[in-house]
Amino acid sequence: xxxxxxxxxxxxxxxxxxxxxxxxxxxxxxxxxxxxxxxxxxxxxxxxxxxxxxxxxxxxxxxxxxxxxxxxxxxxxxxxxxxxxxxxxxxxxxxxxxxxxxxxxxxxxxxxxxxxxxxxxxxxxxxxxxxxxxxxxxxxxxxxxxxxxxxxxxxxxxxxxxxxxxxxxxxxx
Amino acid sequence: xxxxxxxxxxxxxxxxxxxxxxxxxxxxxxxxxxxxxxxxxxxxxxxxxxxxxxxxxxxxxxxxxxxxxxxxxxxxxxxxxxxxxxxxxxxxxxxxxxxxxxxxxxxxxxxxxxxxxxxxxxxxxxxxxxxxxxxxxxxxxxxxxxxxxxxxxxxxxxxxxxxxxxxxxxxxx
DNA sequence: GAGTACATGTAAAGGGTTACATGATTGG
DNA sequence: CCAATCATGTAACCCTTTACATGTACTC
Numbered sequence: 221x222x223x224x225x226x227x228x229x230x231x232x233x234x235x236x237x238x239x240x241x242x243x244x245x246x247x248x249x250x251x252x253x254x255x256x257x258x259x260x261x262x263x264x265x266x267x268x269x270x271x272x273x274x275x276x277x278x279x280x281x282x283x284x285x286x287x288x289x290x291x292x293x294x295x296x297x298x299x300x301x302x303x304x305x306x307x308x309x310x311x312x313x314x315x316x317x318x319x320x321x322x323x324x325x326x327x328x329x330x331x332x333x334x335x336x337x338x339x340x341x342x343x344x345x346x347x348x349x350x351x352x353x354x355x356x357x358x359x360x361x362x363x364x365x366x367x368x369x370x371x372x373x374x375x376x377x378x379x380x381x382x383x384x385x386x387x388x389x390x391x392x393x
Numbered sequence: 394x395x396x397x398x399x400x401x402x403x404x405x406x407x408x409x410x411x412x413x414x415x416x417x418x419x420x421x422x423x424x425x426x427x428x429x430x431x432x433x434x435x436x437x438x439x440x441x442x443x444x445x446x447x448x449x450x451x452x453x454x455x456x457x458x459x460x461x462x463x464x465x466x467x468x469x470x471x472x473x474x475x476x477x478x479x480x481x482x483x484x485x486x487x488x489x490x491x492x493x494x495x496x497x498x499x500x501x502x503x504x505x506x507x508x509x510x511x512x513x514x515x516x517x518x519x520x521x522x523x524x525x526x527x528x529x530x531x532x533x534x535x536x537x538x539x540x541x542x543x544x545x546x547x548x549x550x551x552x553x554x555x556x557x558x559x560x561x562x563x564x565x566x
Numbered sequence: 567g568a569g570t571a572c573a574t575g576t577a578a579a580g581g582g583t584t585a586c587a588t589g590a591t592t593g594g
Numbered sequence: 595c596c597a598a599t600c601a602t603g604t605a606a607c608c609c610t611t612t613a614c615a616t617g618t619a620c621t622c
Contacts, residue, residue, distance in 0.1 A: 222485045223609080229492035239573050252487045256611065261574060281573050281618045293495075300496055304507070305485050308582095312395045312478050314425045317540045319402035321532035322466075323473055334477070359494035362565045366558045367490045370551070377550040378543070385539045392535045394581080412601050429583060434602060454590045454601050481610095572619070580611075591600070 222305075223263055226253045228272060228288055228296040233360055235276045235287040238264050248364060251371055267292070317385070325393050332386035339379035346372045395478075396436050399426050401445060401461055401469040406533055408449045408460040411437050421537060424544055440465070490558070498566050505559035512552035519545045 226249065230241055238261045245255040264286060267273045272292035277285040288296070313335060320328040350368055355361060399422065403414055411434045418428040437459060440446045445465035450458040461469070486508060493501040523541055528534060 221609080222483070222488055225492075226488055229488075229495065232492070232495055237573075238575095239571095242573095249488075249491070251482060252491065253483055253485075254481060254610095257574085258576075258612085259610065262576085265575095279573095280620095281571095283573060296492070296495060300489060300492060300504075301500065304489075304511075308427060309424060309482070309484070310395070310426055311482070312426075314540055314543060315395055315399055315402075315422075316473055316477075317543070318422070318425065318536055319398075319405070319469070319473060320536045320539070322402065322405055322469060327474065331473075338477075357565060359566050362562070363491055363493045366493070366561060367487055369558070370487060370490070370554050373550050373554050374547065377546050381543050381546050385542070388539060389535070392530060393532050396581080410601075412599095415601095427582095430602090431584080431604075432582065435604085438603095452601095453592095454599095456601060568622090570619100570621085573617080575615080577614080578612085581609085583608075584606085586605080587603080589601080591598105593598085594596090 222253060223255055223259060224267060224272075225296060225299045226255070227260070227263055227267060228292050228299075231273055231286060231288040232293060232296060235285045237279075237283050237285050239283070252367060320389065321393070325390060328389050328393065329386045332382045332389060336379050336382035336386065339375045339382060343372060343375035343379055346375060395426060396428055396432060397440060397445075398469060398472045399428070400433070400436055400440060401465050401472075404446055404459060404461040405466060405469060408458045410452075410456050410458050412456070425540060493562065494566070498563065501562050501566065502559045505555045505562060509552050509555035509559065512548045512555060516545060516548035516552055519548060 226245075227241060230236060230244055236244075238257075241264075242255075242257050242260045245253070245260065249255070264273070268275070268286065270291075272289060272295050273286045274289050275284050276287035279285065316331065320331065323331070346368060350365070350372065353365075355365065399418070400414060403409060403417055409417075411430075414437075415428075415430050415433045418426070418433065422428070437446070441448070441459065443464075445462060445468050446459045447462050448457050449460035452458065489504065493504065496504070519541060523538070523545065526538075528538065
């Protein structure tokens with residue numbers, strides 16, 4: 221149940237409303253732990269009931285700001301230092317690679333080239349995020365930067381692989 | 394709904410029982426599209442009812458072998474050449490990186506070093522698979538090899554990143 | 567005044583995980 | 595004969611996705 225810990229982590233940074241959290245799930249966390257609006261509000265209610273977060277303020281338009289409680293901080297820490305639950309990585313894109321032999325050679329190569337193109341686009345996007353940001357060097361931002369760098373390297377590696385794979389497919393199929 | 398297409402792809406290769414498929418989901422597809430036993434049998438029933446697969450033989454211990462039908466092959470092809478549904482990548486490991494600032498510097502560095510260790514282990518494992526296999530060069534195997542190579546490069550890249558990140562954390566936090 | 571962004575809530579459906587449940591066959 | 599493996603089925607629970615539903619405040 222990592223959505224719960226994602227919310228706790230975000231609230232450990234600063235108090236936020238469901239709407240604020242939702243925006244962060246759509247932006248900075250989009251490639252790491254995407255979450256929908258309905259999920260966020262549901263989990264906030266559950267966390268609040270469990271005493272891991274609490275309402276710390278209200279604002280216009282029915283806005284409710286939540287802050288993390290001491291119990292919430294303890295729960296977050298337990299999860300952070302606990303045993304790493306495994307990836308359970310599911311990739312429809314890679315699954316198709318397994319079945320590329322069911323297509324014609326040119327179709328398969330085209331698929332891999334499209335895969336390469338997308339990864340290059342993502343790579344360029346992530347690099348632009350890194351290069352466009354103002355790096356103040358506070359701990360929160362350092363961690364964001366590390367995660368961002370992961371994405372940059374991963375998209376680079378995936379893009380390179382896909383170009384190579386398209387060549388291999390043309391040669392060996 | 395990619396489980397459905399994973400099963401169709403495997404059955405396009407050769408007729409198999411639920412048990413056979415389950416084994417493949419635990420081995421070759423484990424890092425790409427893992428699936429549980431209960432899922433496999435359920436989906437087989439649904440695919441059979443939809444006419445995308447059919448029972449092609451029976452064996453000892455109540456074994457039922459399914460084969461893909463022409464309708465199933467058409468469905469598989471539609472999915473293969475259709476628009477790529479996006480990743481929806483969820484990584485608890487990377488999520489923690491986002492919140493590493495909540496730990497002490499040494500704890501964070503230790504986490505990243507453990508991350509590096511795991512990726513190196515996976516890298517070694519995947520390389521041993523590649524180097525231990527008998528490569529006959531048939532189309533099915535070429536595709537498996539391409540996917541395997543993806544995993545090798547990804548684990549390499551992740552491991553390198555984690556080592557680098559541990560250093561950065563020590564320096565910049 | 568209209569459109570956009572802010573703000574929250576819930577219900578239904580789909581897919582994945584865990585657990586229970588059962589039985590047949592093979593190999594040592 | 596006993597254990598491991600082969601083989602299937604299903605129920606409950608949890609999480610995610612999609613969709614519907616509603617209302618407020620700001621800006622042009």
